[in-house]
Amino acid sequence: MKELDPLVFLAVFQEMLGPLLWLMILVIVVGTAAFVALLLKERTINSKRLVRAEFAGLAGGVLALVLMAKVSSSGFTDAGGPADWFLIALVFGLGLAGTAILVYTVLGWRQPAKS
Amino acid sequence: MDHQTLAKIVDDAGRQGLNRRSFLRLGAAGAGSLLLTPASARAATKTRSSARIVIAGAGAAGLAAASHLAARLEGASITLVDARKEHFYQPGFTLVAAGIKPMSYVVSATRDYLPAGVELIEEAVAEFDPEGNKLVTASGKPVPYDYLIVATGLKLDYAAIAGMEVEQIGNNGLGSIYHSPAKAEATWRAMSNFADTGGVGVFLRPGTEMKCAGAPLKYTFITDDYLRRRGNRGKAELVYNANNKALFSVPIVHEKVRMLFEDRGVKVNYERILESVDIGRKLAVFKTPIGPVELQYDFINVIPPMRAPDPVRNSPLRWQEGGWANDGWIEVDKHNLRHKRFANVFALGDVAGVPKGKTAASVKWQVPVAVDHLLASIEGRESSAHYGGYTSCPLITRLGQAMLVEFDYKDNLVPSFPGVIAPLEELWISWVMKTMALKPTYISMLRGRA
Numbered sequence: 001m002k003e004l005d006p007l008v009f010l011a012v013f014q015e016m017l018g019p020l021l022w023l024m025i026l027v028i029v030v031g032t033a034a035f036v037a038l039l040l041k042e043r044t045i046n047s048k049r050l051v052r053a054e055f056a057g058l059a060g061g062v063l064a065l066v067l068m069a070k071v072s073s074s075g076f077t078d079a080g081g082p083a084d085w086f087l088i089a090l091v092f093g094l095g096l097a098g099t100a101i102l103v104y105t106v107l108g109w110r111q112p113a114k115s
Numbered sequence: 116m117d118h119q120t121l122a123k124i125v126d127d128a129g130r131q132g133l134n135r136r137s138f139l140r141l142g143a144a145g146a147g148s149l150l151l152t153p154a155s156a157r158a159a160t161k162t163r164s165s166a167r168i169v170i171a172g173a174g175a176a177g178l179a180a181a182s183h184l185a186a187r188l189e190g191a192s193i194t195l196v197d198a199r200k201e202h203f204y205q206p207g208f209t210l211v212a213a214g215i216k217p218m219s220y221v222v223s224a225t226r227d228y229l230p231a232g233v234e235l236i237e238e239a240v241a242e243f244d245p246e247g248n249k250l251v252t253a254s255g256k257p258v259p260y261d262y263l264i265v266a267t268g269l270k271l272d273y274a275a276i277a278g279m280e281v282e283q284i285g286n287n288g289l290g291s292i293y294h295s296p297a298k299a300e301a302t303w304r305a306m307s308n309f310a311d312t313g314g315v316g317v318f319l320r321p322g323t324e325m326k327c328a329g330a331p332l333k334y335t336f337i338t339d340d341y342l343r344r345r346g347n348r349g350k351a352e353l354v355y356n357a358n359n360k361a362l363f364s365v366p367i368v369h370e371k372v373r374m375l376f377e378d379r380g381v382k383v384n385y386e387r388i389l390e391s392v393d394i395g396r397k398l399a400v401f402k403t404p405i406g407p408v409e410l411q412y413d414f415i416n417v418i419p420p421m422r423a424p425d426p427v428r429n430s431p432l433r434w435q436e437g438g439w440a441n442d443g444w445i446e447v448d449k450h451n452l453r454h455k456r457f458a459n460v461f462a463l464g465d466v467a468g469v470p471k472g473k474t475a476a477s478v479k480w481q482v483p484v485a486v487d488h489l490l491a492s493i494e495g496r497e498s499s500a501h502y503g504g505y506t507s508c509p510l511i512t513r514l515g516q517a518m519l520v521e522f523d524y525k526d527n528l529v530p531s532f533p534g535v536i537a538p539l540e541e542l543w544i545s546w547v548m549k550t551m552a553l554k555p556t557y558i559s560m561l562r563g564r565a
Contacts, residue, residue: 005565007564008556008559008564008565011559011562011564011565012552012555012556012559012565013555014555014559015554015555015556015558015559016551016552016555068547071550071551072546072547072550072551073215073216073514073515073550074515074543074546074547074550075514075515077515078514078515078516078543078546079543080516080540080541080542080543081537081540081541081542083532083535083536083537083540083542083544084542084543084544086535087543087544087547
């Protein structure tokens with residue numbers, strides 16, 4: 001852990017997640033591409049859809065924290081310092097943003113906004 | 116940054132491991148080239164050789180060394196010698212004994228990590244003959260070598276504690292997490308019973324060098340936490356017996372642990388070494404400067420003296436004088452792990468006679484250095500690779516929190532994430548690393564990828 005080689009990170013994540021890593025990368029890449037494509041197609045942000053996606057995002061953030069606590073055998077009273085709050089915020093934030101973008105994209109492609 | 120500079124950085128990285136400064140420089144080189152260049156640059160450094168390299172011991176150090184050598188040599192014969200078919204992820208033993216992980220978490224097979232082209236002789240080493248450049252296996256088969264890496268690990272000398280019976284671990288309040296995965300799990304059952312009933316919990320460390328010197332402390336903290344969670348801390352007394360005048364060899368860490376023990380109400384005795392146990396009467400006898408002292412216990416975590424395995428101890432490889440001679444640790448230069456008297460011999464991991472660091476983290480940083488020195492000998496060049504004694508200990512202080520203590524030969528703290536993860540602070544993020552990231556990092560190390 002003394003050094004931060006990106007290839008080491010890749011190797012470690014591969015050991016940690018196995019094939020799930022590639023699935024996650026696939027979802028991130030495809031999801032982001034579909035999101036960008038949707039934005040380009042609509043040339044606007046649909047605020048009603050965005051609010052719904054953000055609500056789903058809140059649930060996604062909580063789910064990410066629950067998942068994290070489960071895989072690390074942790075409880076909910078374990079945060080001990082600023083680095084922990086940062087990690088909690090990061091996990092929640094990633095869960096929120098990821099879910100919101102995915103939900104916004106899926107809703108957008110399934111029910112195109114009426115213009 | 117031009118391509119030549121990048122190639123040089125990558126080349127340095129392959130040789131010495133990537134340090135933080137060159138990582139930052141690499142960062143500046145741009146993410147695109149990052150992912151492509153290093154692999155090809157490493158592949159290009161393969162050396163042709165017909166050298167016979169024998170590695171005694173296929174544990175963490177042996178397997179990691181084999182992977183590194185196989186990746187950088189072509190035509191050489193690389194042979195691992197080890198009788199045990201299972202591979203143990205030893206840093207996980209504490210988690211098994213803490214009831215956090217099942218036994219299967221720490222057991223896999225040596226062959227799962229065997230690099231392509233590396234031969235495995237499934238036999239124990241019976242004798243080392245460094246003058247004759249060969250070793251002899253248990254069946255009497257001689258294995259000659261041009262270069263030898265000794266990575267046999269160490270011997271848990273339970274027999275040195277009078278009255279100790281390893282079959283009894285798990286019964287009658289007798290615990291010992293080091294013995295094996297099964298006994299780590301048995302220790303969890305004994306400790307869990309103790310956490311339900313309370314009483315006197317006795318903890319200790321041996322008077323010899325030992326692997327992961329943080330483990331005895333961790334287990335004391337974990338037991339304290341279970342007692343609290345089950346509402347029985349008031350019914351229990353916890354006693355930690357240090358072998359010398361310190362709780363940890365790094366003074367600043369000793370002070371921190373002393374404060375934490377005070378906070379948790381753990382009583383500390385110094386200069387006590389376990390001499391004997393009476394399993395039936397639950398009585399431990401310690402050697403102290405004022406003579407033998409008896410301690411009645413309801414739960415005890417026995418940690419036996421640790422020494423080099425007998426074939427090493429009985430060989431000319433060991434230190435000839437000084438504090439490490441008697442226990443048989445191998446006489447190597449602490450900065451490059453090369454034997455001081457036999458230049459074609461290296462020692463890695465627990466069996467190496469170097470200060471501190473009988474841990475997987477030490478192995479991770481020792482292996483690339485020793486391998487580079489070995490390759491330098493084959494290639495006829497000088498190696499500048501240097502091991503400064505880095506090791507790390509995620510010191511669990513309660514379930515869900517740990518201190519990520521990293522230090523070197525000089526007792527300096529060398530935090531990986533300065534300003535983010537404070538080394539002496541009890542943090543959840545350090546626990547997350549221990550439970551989530553450490554095993555994947557370890558497995559990557561065995562495969563030579565980390």
